[in-house]
Amino acid sequence: MKRRVGVWIVGACGNVATCAVAGGAAVARGLSDRTGLVTETPLCAGLDLVPIDGLVFGGWDIREATLVRSAKEFGDRNGLLTPELRRAVAADLRRADREIRPGVLVNAAPEIAAMAGPAVRRRERLDAAFARLKEDLRSFRDRNRLDEVVVVNLTSTEPGLDDAPATLDAFRRAVAANRPPGISPSLLYAVAAVDAGFPFVEFTPAAAVGSGPVREAAELRRVPHMGRDGKTGETLVKTVLAPMFVARHLPVMSWEGFNMLGNRDGAVLRAPGSLASKVRDKDEALRRILRDETTHSRVRIDYVPSLDDWKQAYDFIHFKGFLGARMQMHFLWQGCDSALAAPLVLDLVRLADLARRRGESGPLPHLACFFKTPLDADVQEFAEQMKLLSDWCARARAPAPVSASRRRRA
Amino acid sequence: MKRRVGVWIVGACGNVATCAVAGGAAVARGLSDRTGLVTETPLCAGLDLVPIDGLVFGGWDIREATLVRSAKEFGDRNGLLTPELRRAVAADLRRADREIRPGVLVNAAPEIAAMAGPAVRRRERLDAAFARLKEDLRSFRDRNRLDEVVVVNLTSTEPGLDDAPATLDAFRRAVAANRPPGISPSLLYAVAAVDAGFPFVEFTPAAAVGSGPVREAAELRRVPHMGRDGKTGETLVKTVLAPMFVARHLPVMSWEGFNMLGNRDGAVLRAPGSLASKVRDKDEALRRILRDETTHSRVRIDYVPSLDDWKQAYDFIHFKGFLGARMQMHFLWQGCDSALAAPLVLDLVRLADLARRRGESGPLPHLACFFKTPLDADVQEFAEQMKLLSDWCARARAPAPVSASRRRRA
Amino acid sequence: MKRRVGVWIVGACGNVATCAVAGGAAVARGLSDRTGLVTETPLCAGLDLVPIDGLVFGGWDIREATLVRSAKEFGDRNGLLTPELRRAVAADLRRADREIRPGVLVNAAPEIAAMAGPAVRRRERLDAAFARLKEDLRSFRDRNRLDEVVVVNLTSTEPGLDDAPATLDAFRRAVAANRPPGISPSLLYAVAAVDAGFPFVEFTPAAAVGSGPVREAAELRRVPHMGRDGKTGETLVKTVLAPMFVARHLPVMSWEGFNMLGNRDGAVLRAPGSLASKVRDKDEALRRILRDETTHSRVRIDYVPSLDDWKQAYDFIHFKGFLGARMQMHFLWQGCDSALAAPLVLDLVRLADLARRRGESGPLPHLACFFKTPLDADVQEFAEQMKLLSDWCARARAPAPVSASRRRRA
């Protein structure tokens, strides 16, 4: 029987989510080709991945929103989801809309809390929320008779919290005692998913995915988790270009990146805390590749409303050559953010599902190429990250080890 | 005793040659750091390479020129070879100038022939020229007591010839009979070098390095040869960026590259034949990576005199994403051509010398990363080419196999 | 009673025409704002211009095409004419479609002739064609009870002809004798329009508008005419930026312009003759402003199909400053060609109509700002061209001279 896998999206009605659900439906119905899906390249040929039409969508959102409405809004602004496409997948969107549950607001940044709809419980106790989140996942699985559910966080960037619990035990105690300080929404979502036994993918810059509580829960439940922060545009190009300068012994004196974006993510980034999380991840990858203390690097992210869902970046690279020659490279990236991110979400779900069937748990370093700050992978160079994925695919194409296949059947 | 290796440059007084000789001297004297030299990165650490101060320079040129004069001219226009630097390496340049011999003009393109100085024999018979070239190399080696001589072609681009001899035998017969059609200067230089037993590196787009006569001679004499066309700027970036689009399943609809350069190489490229050779190499690498018949790619190279030795390129990349989203990337490259090429020339000499000592002969695919059209290497992706070099370095660091070391001693 | 003016477009189903007709209708119906219309800025406030909903469209085309079909095709490719908009103006497009007549093919470039539909008479005699064109205009006017008809040439670029007749008399003799050499389609259209007493606007690079026959006919019939080659993108920016370098005494060493476009105009420009006409106009404006013989300027126009109706240009400007400092400016223009050109077509019709009512005839230098090579206007600087228009507007706002108003009533 055809495998069915649930895609449970945190931030279920956001731009990327809408594009993933509508786009997944369009591909499943044969209305759109598979462009942008890494799992549909020769690299992944022969893998036993869940088919696109085996994906079932649902998720949490704190806004009073529906995918149908988001798709309309998004299509009007962006042109990606045309009226024709929206009509063709309307039933799919409505079905997913029935699987959307309220998110949590604990310690949410003010700019996030301001978006919350009436269904969101503003005074929900932590223990009640934690239990509810896990129950949401289990009932989604059971109601839809799913073989697996993969949880993907696609919410807007949230600021880091200083006093996050360092262990699963500390987390459980804080939740039980309803002591919110240090418990960010992303931590609650991540631990809930993993503790309930579901693979978790962190596509935003939230640090929760690599925190003590999540790692311990993943080990305990033997669940894979991976993140963080999808690498879709400027940072992707950085991790492609920077190794060239290293290989050719051309020290980078300055690398200045100016990002402009116009959607809700951009508006949220006007808050300094959220901005700091994002900028750190974008800069970190570069610094780890260049390994040069003298490089002056800077990342700016500015909100430019007229760009809507388009993300533009201008990067200036100033480098030194033989005999002290000073040279420059500049690039301009004009990407449709959601169209870049959405297929990677589908890829990650398919690959995380397969990893789990193969008996893998904990961080999945072979998925490093998808993230700005890949968990437990110290390779930042994109080509080397692709090599990790390629090697894993080769292994995954081989017959699965007995222990894993046994566990699966159980 | 310290190893001494000759660097015999075809086009000995050109910009790249001048920069390589003056720069090599500056590094040897400790006046300049090793920026730009791949052989001075951690990748090559521990290799038994000839030291920079073990390199001795000489070569052929058809112009009535000296390195001292070129350095002055180049320094004034370019700023790279400052008066201070020129003074400091003046003795080195004069020493190299004493090792410069006239090149050959057989079938030279008119724009090349027009540059020839009085010392160049315009009516030299092919057989006399061929013998003289080989003798030039041997006497250079003996006079300077060199352990090895590596010949590097740095001349300006020449047009391809239709009726080039396909075999070494055909070449020898044409030379003996003084039948010039099909014998380009680069072919004569390359066969002379290899037939006299010296490794040959083709840094220009000339096809000779991979032709039948050179391959046969290399096999016969057990000599390594490699090329063609140094990958220093726009094409380097192309082979770095293009794999990203492939990896992410983002089909490139159009890739338009506009190159501008202002030095003698640029002036020569105004001739359509030479331009065709160059453009073919620049486009080929891209097409082999994208493997997409629908991609519209174009390479333009324009002469912009005010740029002097600077090479600028603007590239426009139009690509498709999920749900048919059309996105763009643009890059601007502002490179000092000679400063990019010169250290690679020194790298190639050092690596070719080591390869020979290791008993390698014929094409050296592990040097693919240095060339636009690497001989016998079907990887165009820069990161994969670097992997070839890295693997070779690992092998070369290990003790050399007995057979090779024996042969070397013999 | 409200003034009614006919807009007779040569190339009536092309992209610009389609956008002008559909856009004019959308503005008239209040569905679209007046963005892009110069005649709707404060500069033109108070002028007695024909209202947008007083414009009636028709024209010639050699293709078997309709505006309804073009709008569909254009909308699908370009996104500018959305399905909603097309539905809203469908009646207007159909009405205009009923006013489209076959164009002429005399001496048409092969790439143009290849597009011709079955209705176009391939063997029409020149005298018959000339008479027919004039009759088409008169019957359009009478049938629609128009106060005026302005003819605008929006065809693709055509190559220049060497032996064009220098005088109206020579033109008439060639037509009468059916001697096609030297008679280009654009010349036939232009003389027909002017000789029949209708103002003529040349929006393509065709030289006919300034030729002897047209000038003489315009004088004879007291009709205004103006051109040539609409200034919509890169050349507009050039004529805006270049005066800055002159004013600041910063000599431009090189100005290299790389244009890329993807629509039918681009495909036609692959023919060298047409390309030469276009490039000449784009370069000429710059050279006239810089007045510097040492400037190295180049214009390239390349066909990049994936761009469809978008026109991108990258320009590189290399300039000198105080103490010989060498500096650079680069710009990238990403314009929707039809959206830039279409409102200017409407502007030119309105302004030509008003000029005629004011008794003006012959070239209209105050419209120089709309053209790459303005007829009889030796100012190329955009700001100074705007001053000419502004001064004319001031005069036109004043009561019209008696003679003109009388003639109008007659």
Add this chain to the structure above:
Amino acid sequence: MKRRVGVWIVGACGNVATCAVAGGAAVARGLSDRTGLVTETPLCAGLDLVPIDGLVFGGWDIREATLVRSAKEFGDRNGLLTPELRRAVAADLRRADREIRPGVLVNAAPEIAAMAGPAVRRRERLDAAFARLKEDLRSFRDRNRLDEVVVVNLTSTEPGLDDAPATLDAFRRAVAANRPPGISPSLLYAVAAVDAGFPFVEFTPAAAVGSGPVREAAELRRVPHMGRDGKTGETLVKTVLAPMFVARHLPVMSWEGFNMLGNRDGAVLRAPGSLASKVRDKDEALRRILRDETTHSRVRIDYVPSLDDWKQAYDFIHFKGFLGARMQMHFLWQGCDSALAAPLVLDLVRLADLARRRGESGPLPHLACFFKTPLDADVQEFAEQMKLLSDWCARARAPAPVSASRRRRA
């Protein structure tokens, strides 16, 4: 007898000052051409300007610096002042160095005060400082037998002060009572210059030049003054390009400007107060041209040390066209800041000197084209500002009015 005019520079050893003094000397000695000098274009032909070799340099600086040292430092980093040039003008630099006096530190920003040398009196009373500054100017004039002295402020940007005195009287009272709050160095310099009877040019963003005390003193002493903030790069381009969008009725949705610079001015701008002054001036000009409340504009200025004296700017312009088409323009400016500013300093001195001889006093709106925020000139459009200058030149070429010429003789 040849006219001799003093150029008294505040910030006498800064980059722009060094370039102005060394460059002025090079031009006077015939070693460099007049590129970059607006007063040497046809526009200013026939004006009775002081010749370049009639300029005598001196000034104030708070740093312990000399022009000889600055020229060396600047030449090494920048390449503009070559060793040859420095040798040729060494005597001129030394002569100017003898005319440098200590500046004042009252209310200086911490980043400025940190640069002060030992000669600067850190506890100088305001009244003593004010008297000393005026005496410095008078003794410079007398010692060098100058016909005029023009004071030009070239210091780094300083933060605005909230409680600056609004009138000359209030200023005098604060100075007399030694009440520093509200008295910025630039205010002290400006009032001292004007009150002592010398024309004052504000080339930095300091607001003093348009303040009550300076205006009153200028009226009282009948002295011209003008500013503020030299328009040399990105803002110049903005005021050239923005009118095009207005003229063509293409509303600008977003205009994002990213400036990068690496010299001392850039380092100073890392202080938020100074940055705010600068950004305000750069943005204001644009907003006044566009007159569109909906435009989203932003100016960023970042310190990128590797750029040294080079100033790069990337600007992104997002605009709307006919039928709602959304289009983009981007530009990249790579300017050598000092080479752009220095000749304008010489121009302003020559034009201010001539204005004074013509009997003009108070703000000089015809010099608006030189400034980001021109005093009492409400035209921001560069072409219109050039028209103001051109009209003034026409008047200035005519015989001076009697009253003015009389006063001059008196």
